[in-house]
Amino acid sequence: MNWISNYVRPRINSLFSRREVPENLWTKCNKCGTMLFHRELAENLNVCTSCDHHMAITPRERFGALFDGGIFTEVEVPAPVDDPLSFKDQKKYPDRMKTARKGTGEREAMLVAEGEIGRTPIVAAAQDFSFMGGSMGMYVGNAIIAAAERAVQTRRPLVLFSAAGGARMQEGILSLMQMPRTTVAVQMLKEAGLPYIVVLTHPTTGGVTASYAMLGDVHIAEPNALICFAGPRVIEQTIREKLPEGFQRAEYLLDHGMLDRVTHRRDMKDELVTILRMLTGQPPAVKGDLPAPEMVEETPVEAPADPAEKAEKA
Amino acid sequence: MTNYLEFEKPLAEIEGKAEELRALARANEEMDVEAEASALDKKAETLLSELYTDMTAWRKCQVARHPDRPHCRDYIEALFDEYTPLAGDRNFADDHAVMGGLARIGDIPVVVMGQEKGHDTKSRIERNFGMARPEGYRKAIRLMDLADRFGLPIVALVDTPGAYPGKGAEERGQSEAIARATERSLNVKSPVVSVIIGEGGSGGAVALATANTVMMLEHSIYSVISPEGCASILWKDAEKMREAAEALRLTAQDLKELGVIDRIITEPVGGAQRGRDETIAAVGRALEVELKALMKQAKGDALLKARREKFLKMGSKGLAA
Ligand SMILES: [Zn+2]
Numbered sequence: 001m002n003w004i005s006n007y008v009r010p011r012i013n014s015l016f017s018r019r020e021v022p023e024n025l026w027t028k029c030n031k032c033g034t035m036l037f038h039r040e041l042a043e044n045l046n047v048c049t050s051c052d053h054h055m056a057i058t059p060r061e062r063f064g065a066l067f068d069g070g071i072f073t074e075v076e077v078p079a080p081v082d083d084p085l086s087f088k089d090q091k092k093y094p095d096r097m098k099t100a101r102k103g104t105g106e107r108e109a110m111l112v113a114e115g116e117i118g119r120t121p122i123v124a125a126a127q128d129f130s131f132m133g134g135s136m137g138m139y140v141g142n143a144i145i146a147a148a149e150r151a152v153q154t155r156r157p158l159v160l161f162s163a164a165g166g167a168r169m170q171e172g173i174l175s176l177m178q179m180p181r182t183t184v185a186v187q188m189l190k191e192a193g194l195p196y197i198v199v200l201t202h203p204t205t206g207g208v209t210a211s212y213a214m215l216g217d218v219h220i221a222e223p224n225a226l227i228c229f230a231g232p233r234v235i236e237q238t239i240r241e242k243l244p245e246g247f248q249r250a251e252y253l254l255d256h257g258m259l260d261r262v263t264h265r266r267d268m269k270d271e272l273v274t275i276l277r278m279l280t281g282q283p284p285a286v287k288g289d290l291p292a293p294e295m296v297e298e299t300p301v302e303a304p305a306d307p308a309e310k311a312e313k314a
Numbered sequence: 315m316t317n318y319l320e321f322e323k324p325l326a327e328i329e330g331k332a333e334e335l336r337a338l339a340r341a342n343e344e345m346d347v348e349a350e351a352s353a354l355d356k357k358a359e360t361l362l363s364e365l366y367t368d369m370t371a372w373r374k375c376q377v378a379r380h381p382d383r384p385h386c387r388d389y390i391e392a393l394f395d396e397y398t399p400l401a402g403d404r405n406f407a408d409d410h411a412v413m414g415g416l417a418r419i420g421d422i423p424v425v426v427m428g429q430e431k432g433h434d435t436k437s438r439i440e441r442n443f444g445m446a447r448p449e450g451y452r453k454a455i456r457l458m459d460l461a462d463r464f465g466l467p468i469v470a471l472v473d474t475p476g477a478y479p480g481k482g483a484e485e486r487g488q489s490e491a492i493a494r495a496t497e498r499s500l501n502v503k504s505p506v507v508s509v510i511i512g513e514g515g516s517g518g519a520v521a522l523a524t525a526n527t528v529m530m531l532e533h534s535i536y537s538v539i540s541p542e543g544c545a546s547i548l549w550k551d552a553e554k555m556r557e558a559a560e561a562l563r564l565t566a567q568d569l570k571e572l573g574v575i576d577r578i579i580t581e582p583v584g585g586a587q588r589g590r591d592e593t594i595a596a597v598g599r600a601l602e603v604e605l606k607a608l609m610k611q612a613k614g615d616a617l618l619k620a621r622r623e624k625f626l627k628m629g630s631k632g633l634a635a
Binding site: 141169179214215234247 | 493496549
């Protein structure tokens with residue numbers, strides 16, 4: 001593969017402007033270094049075709065692959081107060097938000113949608129690590145509450161994909177308050193007798209792990225995902241020793257009883273369908289790709305929608 | 315011996331001088347220093363009240379962490395009768411960072427619990443500086459189970475730099491333990507009252523502060539992250555903790571305005587460390603008032619519902635810029 005990185009890439013770079021090129025054609029696996037053709041990588045759900053390394057995937061891409069026919073309807077999330085603390089570090093919080101919105105084309109760090117997977121109606125929420133590290137603030141709290149309420153209203157299970165560096169410091173105590181707040185959302189589901197499945201993806205840390213991400217009926221993680229409360233660096237500084245290989249990775253947590261399963265992204269959909277249909281007393285699903293379901297109530301959103309345009313409006 | 319904080323240095327100088335004068339006078343009977351010494355006393359008193367007025371957030375952090383502040387154990391000993399400690403998480407160990415058990419406040423039997431930081435080297439190590447491991451949170455869950463089963467109110471005293479970031483703690487499910495403790499406190503039917511008496515450090519504090527009524531001592535702090543941690547992440551410089559403390563809005567006064575806490579308990583001039591008994595008594599009075607108010611509302615799952623509603627609504631308003 002070396003000839004690609006040494007020869008082809010510089011040549012491409014010289015042909016096009018820097019802005020347009022690399023992401024569009026090639027991505028380098030940050031584990032094995034293989035240059036991956038972008039389309040091929042997208043078809044493989046952003047999993048390295050060479051070493052199976054699970055790279056980040058945006059909520060929109062994930063939902064596109066998860067829902068039957070790639071069709072889902074977004075669940076509206078109420079907008080919280082902007083910049084509630086007038087927070088300023090080296091940058092102003094509203095400026096950081098603007099950059100994140102521009103960079104991702106999304107409004108915030110969580111996307112909530114409803115649709116069918118294997119003809120099984122669900123509500124799904126996915127956290128977006130590319131949006132300020134997926135951090136949990138008021139919006140993410142609102143999103144989880146909206147997801148839970150929608151699930152209760154339509155009597156659907158909730159599948160939540162977590163990914164976050166933790167709480168959003170720029171919202172101070174209000175981000176911390178999302179721990180009890182989202183816990184109340186989880187309680188709504190449990191009391192309505194609806195399944196709540198958490199899929200923990202890389203990385204899930206801090207207050208997110210210590211609230212809704214660890215309260216699922218079933219916990220599934222993607223391979224090698226870092227899942228922890230305190231991050232490895234903080235621990236190494238505290239205990240002044242090197243941590244063992246694989247510490248706080250999905251497989252390690254599975255060994256220590258914190259997870260039910262570690263599942264390849266490619267198999268995740270089928271597994272979710274299987275589990276959900278059993279938990280909700282439905283007959284086994286027909287496996288494989290299904291045509292898009294007929295949507296009756298609402299107008300479906302084609303996935304992926306044009307996110308940039310949406311963010312402009314937001 | 316008084317432990318002076320960094321910003322109290324001018325005060326230390328004045329008080330030191332007064333003491334020196336008096337020591338001189340004791341050694342030399344002919345010297346009359348009283349006039350001069352009491353002038354210094356007066357100056358010190360004025361300075362003290364100045365230092366403790368309109369404090370910066372960072373100064374509050376220092377006061378909140380002052381080693382001479384009354385700790386959980388001090389409150390339990392002074393305010394509660396028949397305290398009967400209950401140990402263990404029934405699973406792995408007894409975490410000494412969290413203490414708790416049955417006790418009476420006035421004549422009300424309650425479950426009392428809280429993080430204890432320790433008061434000297436030996437007890438600090440034993441208490442792990444108030445940083446609980448999963449066993450500590452699971453012990454809290456067990457105590458909440460007990461309270462709920464017998465309809466006893468829960469009093470939680472919060473004072474922790476945070477949950478312990480250790481290898482074993484992670485292996486045994488620190489996140490899960492904290493999440494379950496928060497969940498448990500949202501499922502309790504009996505009244506839950508929390509007082510943040512010093513440091514309310516992040517997720518490790520929230521698990522014991524998901525209460526119907528959350529009170530804070532005047533100079534205590536409650537934050538999503540320590541100012542040092544925040545500074546090193548957002549400023550890439552841990553020395554920017556003053557700026558971070560300010561930005562995080564972690565003081566009792568800001569949190570009251572944000573609607574995150576319900577009541578501030580006033581501390582004596584110069585902080586709880588200078589008036590321990592007075593502070594403890596003030597906390598006792600506030601606890602009795604709030605507990606009695608909640609016990610009147612405790613019918614069926616009314617308090618459980620109110621607690622959930624309260625946290626669902628939290629954060630709907632920001633601070634005035
Ligand atoms: Zn690879």
